[in-house]
Amino acid sequence: MKKVLLLLSDGFEAVEASVFTDVIGWNKLEGDGTTDLVTVGRKEKLKCTWNFTVIPEMHISEVNVDEFDALAIPGGFEEADFYEDAYSEDFLDIIRQFDKAEKIIASVCVGALPIGKSGVLSGRNATTYNFVNSKRQKQLSEFGVNVIFNEPIVIDKNIITSYNPSTAFNVAFKLLEMLTSKENCNNVKKLMGF
Template sequence: MKKTFLVYRLALIPFILFTFCSVINSKEAHAMQSIKGKKVVIIIAKNNFRDEELLEPKAILEKNGAAVTIASSSLKESKGMLGAKVSPDILFTDIAVGDYDAVIFVGGTGSSEYWDNPTAHTIAKEANKVNKIVGAICIAPVTLAKAGLLKGKKATTYSSTVNDIKSEGANYTGEGVERDGNIITADGPASAKKFGEAIVKALQK
């Protein structure tokens, strides 16, 4: 009797494993479809963008079904601070905000080129005005701050630029990733993955 019961239990193992895997796959499929059809434009510096801050969120967004466009101030191959090489799809001056569900600014030392750039400010403000997701990581939140988007908003940034965003009225929280409404900011490379996940979550709604 015990032997028969043991055989019965062993026979159930493949069924249990199949059911478990089916549930996991179903959840993954749901996640993949959750932002399917969403379009995201990621703006990088023409040189010295921070590699992880582009590559990790990009991979997460694409894994979850989003179409990602890379924009920069030059169409020439851009080199990241750690050596990654990327050929932008479009010039950032050609961004049509209405074509995208999210506009993301990547950091790295080169991203300061957008801090005082009127076109970058216009893109950020137009996206915010129509409630698109607007994100920035590392030192890139300074661009949003100088565009007036962080005034009275909870935000975070790289340690060297805390005063830059606070001087523009941001409520600096010191978090790795911070979201206030449609605006998502992150403090640097170590938070790149969570930053990408936060963008995905925001696009699901």
């Protein structure tokens, strides 16, 4: 079984997290059955950007990276305190451990910013939120990242980044393809109506 760690911060965007739970879940039930997902956070309860509460299955302090095959990070809003958790040392350390082990790291929108802050994207290609005068893309470049401005999804070795919420499903499907196969991913897409 391939396990995905869905790393959640206070203020994350639910739609960006739900694509991972749904695509991995659909694969577990209707696809090749080889994937599972565990939600992880720094707190017992996390408040999403638009105010509903999520209870992660595991606390970040309990994570053993060796038990997982991939990491998924949804973005969120600064106004909802996304960066307080996402820029914390334990959050960044999880990212570093996954990259050191050359495991897949998939992010949506500003989920790329903690990856950049962790240092693992230094000198590599990536993207992040692409509107509001590219403020977030400028922030990503300040972490030493080669920002690709006009590509919706950028893959550099084991790291997938994307430039806004509209890319979320495609990131989740790319993660599934990398964990399983293109054929299996296309089957799950078809079953989900894509």
